[in-house]
Structure formats: C-alpha cells, structure tokens
Amino acid sequence: MAMSSKQIVELNVNGIPHQLLVEPRKTLADVLRDDLGLTGTKLGCEHGVCGACTVLVDGRAIRACLMFAVQAQGPEITTVEGLASDGELDHIQKAFAENHGLQCGYCTPGMLMTAHAFLAENPEPTREQICEGMNGNLCRCTGYQNIIKSTAAAAKAAK
Amino acid sequence: MTSLIGQKFVRGDGLEKVTGQARYTADLAFTGLLHAKFLYAERARARIVDIDITAARAMRGVHAVVTQADAPMVRYGMFVKDRTLFAHEVVRFEGEIVAAVAAETPEQAEAACAAIRVVYEDLDPILDVEEALKSSSPLVHPDWKSYQTQNGVERGPNDCGHMTSVKGDVEAGFAEADHILTETYQSDMAHAVPIEPHAVVAQWQGDKVTIWSTSQVPFPARAGVAETLQIPQSNVRLVVPHLGGGFGGKCDFHFEAHVALLARQARRPVRLVFTRREEFVATDKVRHASKIELTTGVKADGTITARRARILLNSGAYCGDALFTTEIGLMMVAGPYRVPNLHAEVHTVYTNRTPAGSVRAPGGPETCWAVEQHTDELARRVGLDPLEFRRRNLVQAGDTGQTGQRFISSSAKECLERAAEIAGWPGKDFAPGEALGIAVGWWFSLPASSGAYVKLNADGTGTIVTGAQENGSGSVMGLATLAAEELGMRPDQFSIVYQDTESGPFDLGSAGSQTTFNNGRAVIEAAGEVRTKLLRKAAEMLEAAEEDLELVDGAARVRGVPSKALPIASVAAASQTSSLLIGSGSGNPPSLPEHDLSGCGGRLGYSAFLAPSFFCHIARVRVDEETGTVSVPEVTAVHEFGRILNPLGAQGQVEGGVIQSIGMAVLEGSQYDGGRQLNPGLLGYKLITAADAPRVNVELLEDPVDHGGPHGAKAVGEPPVVGTAAAIGNAVAAAAGTRVRALPMTAERVWTALHEQEGELA
Numbered sequence A: 001m002a003m004s005s006k007q008i009v010e011l012n013v014n015g016i017p018h019q020l021l022v023e024p025r026k027t028l029a030d031v032l033r034d035d036l037g038l039t040g041t042k043l044g045c046e047h048g049v050c051g052a053c054t055v056l057v058d059g060r061a062i063r064a065c066l067m068f069a070v071q072a073q074g075p076e077i078t079t080v081e082g083l084a085s086d087g088e089l090d091h092i093q094k095a096f097a098e099n100h101g102l103q104c105g106y107c108t109p110g111m112l113m114t115a116h117a118f119l120a121e122n123p124e125p126t127r128e129q130i131c132e133g134m135n136g137n138l139c140r141c142t143g144y145q146n147i148i149k150s151t152a153a154a155a156k157a158a159k
Numbered sequence B: 001m002t003s004l005i006g007q008k009f010v011r012g013d014g015l016e017k018v019t020g021q022a023r024y025t026a027d028l029a030f031t032g033l034l035h036a037k038f039l040y041a042e043r044a045r046a047r048i049v050d051i052d053i054t055a056a057r058a059m060r061g062v063h064a065v066v067t068q069a070d071a072p073m074v075r076y077g078m079f080v081k082d083r084t085l086f087a088h089e090v091v092r093f094e095g096e097i098v099a100a101v102a103a104e105t106p107e108q109a110e111a112a113c114a115a116i117r118v119v120y121e122d123l124d125p126i127l128d129v130e131e132a133l134k135s136s137s138p139l140v141h142p143d144w145k146s147y148q149t150q151n152g153v154e155r156g157p158n159d160c161g162h163m164t165s166v167k168g169d170v171e172a173g174f175a176e177a178d179h180i181l182t183e184t185y186q187s188d189m190a191h192a193v194p195i196e197p198h199a200v201v202a203q204w205q206g207d208k209v210t211i212w213s214t215s216q217v218p219f220p221a222r223a224g225v226a227e228t229l230q231i232p233q234s235n236v237r238l239v240v241p242h243l244g245g246g247f248g249g250k251c252d253f254h255f256e257a258h259v260a261l262l263a264r265q266a267r268r269p270v271r272l273v274f275t276r277r278e279e280f281v282a283t284d285k286v287r288h289a290s291k292i293e294l295t296t297g298v299k300a301d302g303t304i305t306a307r308r309a310r311i312l313l314n315s316g317a318y319c320g321d322a323l324f325t326t327e328i329g330l331m332m333v334a335g336p337y338r339v340p341n342l343h344a345e346v347h348t349v350y351t352n353r354t355p356a357g358s359v360r361a362p363g364g365p366e367t368c369w370a371v372e373q374h375t376d377e378l379a380r381r382v383g384l385d386p387l388e389f390r391r392r393n394l395v396q397a398g399d400t401g402q403t404g405q406r407f408i409s410s411s412a413k414e415c416l417e418r419a420a421e422i423a424g425w426p427g428k429d430f431a432p433g434e435a436l437g438i439a440v441g442w443w444f445s446l447p448a449s450s451g452a453y454v455k456l457n458a459d460g461t462g463t464i465v466t467g468a469q470e471n472g473s474g475s476v477m478g479l480a481t482l483a484a485e486e487l488g489m490r491p492d493q494f495s496i497v498y499q500d501t502e503s504g505p506f507d508l509g510s511a512g513s514q515t516t517f518n519n520g521r522a523v524i525e526a527a528g529e530v531r532t533k534l535l536r537k538a539a540e541m542l543e544a545a546e547e548d549l550e551l552v553d554g555a556a557r558v559r560g561v562p563s564k565a566l567p568i569a570s571v572a573a574a575s576q577t578s579s580l581l582i583g584s585g586s587g588n589p590p591s592l593p594e595h596d597l598s599g600c601g602g603r604l605g606y607s608a609f610l611a612p613s614f615f616c617h618i619a620r621v622r623v624d625e626e627t628g629t630v631s632v633p634e635v636t637a638v639h640e641f642g643r644i645l646n647p648l649g650a651q652g653q654v655e656g657g658v659i660q661s662i663g664m665a666v667l668e669g670s671q672y673d674g675g676r677q678l679n680p681g682l683l684g685y686k687l688i689t690a691a692d693a694p695r696v697n698v699e700l701l702e703d704p705v706d707h708g709g710p711h712g713a714k715a716v717g718e719p720p721v722v723g724t725a726a727a728i729g730n731a732v733a734a735a736a737g738t739r740v741r742a743l744p745m746t747a748e749r750v751w752t753a754l755h756e757q758e759g760e761l762a
C-alpha cells in the first residue's frame, strides 16, 4: 500500500540523471539527502527561512525544503557536491575557505549556492548589493562580515 | 625564529565544509535506522491522570514506545536534581517530554505519538516571577526540599538558587550620595538558535551504547546518560561529528538518554532530529527572561557611592545549568566600575515555562544592558557626558572588585578611549534620528581541568588527540598552532582527533569560552613532553648536546650550524624502533585571585573573575520615529583578550557576537500566551540577516597575564556578545530622547516609548 503511493521521479543532479521511486509529498531536500545521499544540502528550519537548504535549479537559487522532488524533474539541479570539479574547488568555495567565510559550516553550502546565483547575475557587486543578495541565508556564527568579504573576493577572482 | 602566535592561519576544516563533505549528526547513515519522535505535554502545567500507549505500540512500523515507566526513576540535574527523563505524574512546561516513539519513518513515529492517549488534569500555570516568589504561590516543585543539590546551593520555594553579594556598607554609601536613582529593566526570553537543530543517534552493541550527538559537552552528556540509565559511564561512548553551532543551547545533558532508551527497546539504531519548532519549545536551554532592579547613589562629581541590585531570573520549569547565569549575572551588576558599597541578590525562579540555562555569556548581555542604561541615566543626572562619567568610575589596576578581588591590571579605560577614538565620540553629522551609544563591560576566563595527547608520526606530521569540543568557533582548530609553536612545525602538519569520549581525555566541552584557555595549556604541556623526547633522540642521532639543538622549520638542528640538521620526520621514524615521540598534558588550572566573600551567600561559582578582560562597544543607531524601527549602521567593538593567539578566529568571534547581540537588542525575544510560546519559528522569531548587519569595526588589544591561558591569553568566545545590546540601548535613548526599559527594543516598544513621551509633553 505504501508502495502504491510512490511515484517515479527523474532528477538531474550535478550532471547525473537519476530515476527514483519516491512519495510525491517528499521535498527535494529530503530526496537529495535521504535517497541520493547528498547530505551537503542542510536543513535548518524546513520552513523556508534559513536558506541552509539552498540548491541551484537551472542556475536559480531555490530552497529545497520548499520544493517537492516531483516539481524538480527536468531542470539541472546543482548541490554543493557539484561545485568542485575533479577535486578542484571552484572560485567561490576557494574564497570562502580562504577568507574565513565560515565557522561551524552549517550555513556554508546554502551560502555558496546563493552566492553562485547572485554572482551570476551581479558579477561586480557593491557591498550593499552583496548584503541584499545574501539576505536570504542565515548565519549565526560569523556575523556575516567574512561571508560578505568572501563573496566579494569570489567576484574579484572570477574576473 | 619567528613565533606562530598571533599569525593568521586559515582554519583546517574549511575544505570539508565548503565541499559539503563535512558530516553533521543528522547526515550519518546507519543500516536499519529508525526515526524518533517525542510526544510533548503541549500545556504548561497539569497532572497526568493516565497514559495509554497500547494503540501506538501496535501501529505499523513502530518499534519502540517509551515513557518514564520504561526508564529508571532517577532525578537528575547539574545543580538541583529536579527532573526525570520523561514526565513523571505531572508536566511542568509545554515542551515536557511525555513519551517517545521509534518507527521506520518519521511520519509513522509522528502518527504513533498522536495515538498515545494521555489524560490530563490541567492546573493554573505559575508564570510571573514576582508572584512565584510570594509565599501564597503554588509550587512548581512541591517536593523541592527533597531534591539533591550541588554543594552550596541555597534555595527557597520556587527558587532553585539564590545568591547574595555584599561589599562595604550600602546604606552608608547611599548617605554619602547627592543623587539616588532607582530603575527597573526587563528582558524577554531569548534563544541560542544554532542553525543546525539538535540531533542524536544511538546504537547499542551488547550493553554498550554509542551515541552521536550535537552536544557541546560530550563528557557531561556521557555522564548524564550513565546517570539516568543507571549504566557505567564506560559503557557509553559519546561522539560529536561536526557541530553546526551551539551558543550554549547544546550545553548540558539533553536528549541522548531518551534516544538510547528507544534504541535499546527497538534493538536498532535510532535517530532524533529536531524541527525548528522543537528547537524553540523543547530544547529547554534558553536565555532567561529577567527583571533587574538597580538603585545607585552618585555624588555630584559623578562618583558612584553605592548600589543595590535585585535580579529575578525566570528559570522555567527546571534548574538545568541555570545557576551559571545566576552566578555570573550577580558578578555583572557592578560592571567594571568602582562600586565601594554594594548589596546584590539574584533569584532563579521556577515557573511553568521553557527551562532556561546558560546561553552564550549567560547573564551577560541582559545585565550589562541594564547596568549600562542605568549608567547613562546616572551620567545624565549629574550632567556628565556618558564617556566622561565612565572614565571617572572605571576600575583601574589596584582597585578592588565586587567581591574584593584586587585588579592586577585593567584595560577598561584603554578600551573606552580607543573605541571613542575609532567611533568619533560623541559623533557628528548625524542624520535625523541618529545617535551614538556606548557601553563597557568585563568578562572572565574559566579555569578548568582539561587534557590532550600529542604524537609525532613517521612522516613528520603530528596528531593531537584532545577531549576538547569544537563548536564552530575554530578554537580546536587553533590548537594546532600551539603544538606547532612548541615543535618548530607548521599548524597544517597536525591532524586533530577530537570530540569522542573514547579517545580524548576529559574536558568540560565547548562551554565558558574555555577551550583555548584550558585545553591550550594541556596541548602545550603534551607538545612539551614530545619536544623533550624529540630533542633527546635528535641529539643522539646528530651526536650533539641537547642544549645546543633547536626545532625550526620541521627540523632539529644545531643552533648556529644549519647544516647540522635532521628533518623531524627522520627523528620520528627512527623513534619507532626505540621510544616513541608521544606526550600527554593536563594543564593545571590557575586558581581564582584572592577575594573576600564575607556577607555573601549562596553557591558563588564565579565569586572572582580569573584573568578578567574588558571591552567597550559603541553603536550608531537610526530610529525611525514613524515606525519605531531601530537600525544599526555601525558598531565599534574594542576588546582586550590578554594575548591574541589566533587573530582571524578572535576577530570572527567578535563579529559574530556583535551581530548576535544586535539581534538581542532589537529583534529576539519569545512572546508568550500564558504558558505557550507564540513565536516558536524563524518567521516569528527573527534573526539579523546580512542586509541588517552593519560593518563591525573590531580592534583587539593585548594585556597578557601570567595567571591565564597559553601565552597570556584570556577567554574570547563569550565577551563579544555582552556589550552591543547595551550600546544600542544607549544610542536609542540618545536618538529618541526616551529610554526603552525592555529587551528586545522592538519597533513596537520604541514607538510606544516615543508616544508616551509625547503624551507626557502634551
């Protein structure tokens, strides 16, 4: 009976296509974490406020706790695990690691994904724009100072 | 040889955190894992008439249902043994755990919780602290007298710990005063809000259990499991994977035993992960709501002559580790000021609300805020600039503190002057509604035992095995620098094994800003032992005298003869056929400075401040008169930390603390309807975001002490959160022309204060 309520979902995550049998009520975040083992995507509130679960869906920053997996079929989904290629950190990951843009690291995957979407649209941001752009992700440790600095450094490195 | 101390090092765990590979408790995978859910009381005070779990036990997917009937009847608690794992006969707050379920899916566990039938007889909740202290009040704990306590705890009905601090003759002091000012300040309950919610996994093998937990204090948590389940501590292993922040909310022993009990009954591993609502309602570890009454006498020239203080802390249903707040709050009432005559008392009051305990800098921000508002009001009374008033009263070297401790040195004034300079006090070019506010304060370093092992490996790397717990601040990551400094190596050559009770020696955990201060000493001692052995072996291999050797750049070499050298790796490799290069350390904690407790009462755990540090914060605020909204465009924070070992880490602590404190100042507080929280979520309980966060000007001063931590360091983690709310309060008062005497200073409260003032003027 439980099986009959499940349905086949096709997800394209970090460039790899997956076919999964999941219940339609399952969020994208839960499917990424539980079914695909991609635990880099964090859950901090499960009500759309903290931003820890942010992933990219066709390049747009999306809260994976607010989206059902069945809604995410088709587009290219990128999680924090998909950022580095061949073990080489991308420029945003590097900037956060080098500029002390993290402490406990729990907000970090979400911050990195938001920074990606933000910098794609604002390649040369001012400090104010960074503060606005990163506004949807909570960090309790850093006071945001080094997150802002890391994002600015990443923008610079991309040039 | 250049010292590594004070140099900037990028933290060692950054790589795994930016790649998503860092595993936190909720990320761990287990074969046959079950999911736990708790059934909460959802009412403030009631008698349990009946609990029926039969239906729940029979449900599909359910493997365990437990209540207090399944647990040993043990009362536990750090200071007062006043609680049981599950509700026993009564419930005392809305988040009290009545039962727990383990099932194959979280949904099944939740459904089973809903199927547990509990019959309650509701009772009128006890909510107000003043009412609770009256002799006519019903008791939250009718059997309080029979509870065991730690030594020295003095209690009363509905009061799980009261303390008094007395100095001089307060009446004589008031008689000398030209002005006497009495004010009352109140703060709402606030939360630690780590972004990672609590999570616990328990798995048994025979009669031994391994528990992975989001704990800041693995050793005390292990002791709690052993005590409540009545099993030997050696049968409990507590491991903390990466920890997603704590801020005190994950201190003390919490839910580990509940999950272990479920796993034992289910015979399968069980995982508990809190929702955000549970984080607010059930963590039973919040910052106390408080009421702070201050009466101060002051001479016309601004000299403080006497102070009387009374603090009431709303401790909720259980004592937990609340008495830290009581003790420290008491020590904050004089502030870093010369107060020759003082009478202060604090009561930790039981009510039917969420239990409070030590959240980052317990008793600090709220007391500092009240005292510093009061200080500005005193300055206004005598017509002095707030800066000048403070100058005249701050403690200096040679002064005696609240409990008679003599200050060997004091950087209080230096912090004040430096902050004033950076912030441009008293400020100019203010936009409408803008002003500056100032606050000063002090904090202490906590002496405690702590241990570590250090070993050198054949490839020339080192390993530190420590009992210390990393909460995210980087304090454990920073231990590598201390070991590297002793051994002439680089910090990145050390790996660290930490937060596992089976490997590291005892440590208090990530609490009281004590990691670097205490475990740092232990690591240096352990590395020192390795150094001695390394030099002995190298001397033998180089055919040189030990005294002539130095350890530099990963090599042992003869001083002045760089060619006569051996890489540490070769010495370490050679030692594998003789005596190994290993060491252990357990730095002896320094004792408290001499002080005098005559006339004082209660358990005074912080009766004197060891290696006290000082700070001054200045905030610029903008008050929108239409809406009452307060924004904070700039904060200057000057801290003296003895010796700065890890500048990036220390700066990060200050920045994070300042922003947290802004939240406490203007946003963060729980609203209540009777005994129920009204805003237990991040939509209703707002945190500061990047867009609200001002630029923080941080300056770190040094004043190394020889009775302190490694290389003269003092505690760093907690002080940064203490002063900003106070500075903001004073800035709001200056900008609005009226004072808000409640924390948080929300738009509504500011607007009301502005309006009342208009009313008064009309």
Ligand code: FES
Binding pocket: A042, A043, A044, A045, A046, A047, A048, A049, A050, A051, A052, A053, A054, A063, A064, A065, A066
């Ligand atoms: S977990 Fe999705 S926004 Fe918090």
Ligand code: FES
Binding pocket: A102, A103, A104, A105, A106, A107, A108, A138, A139, A140, A141, A142, B195, B244, B245, B472
């Ligand atoms: S680094 Fe801990 S929440 Fe951001």
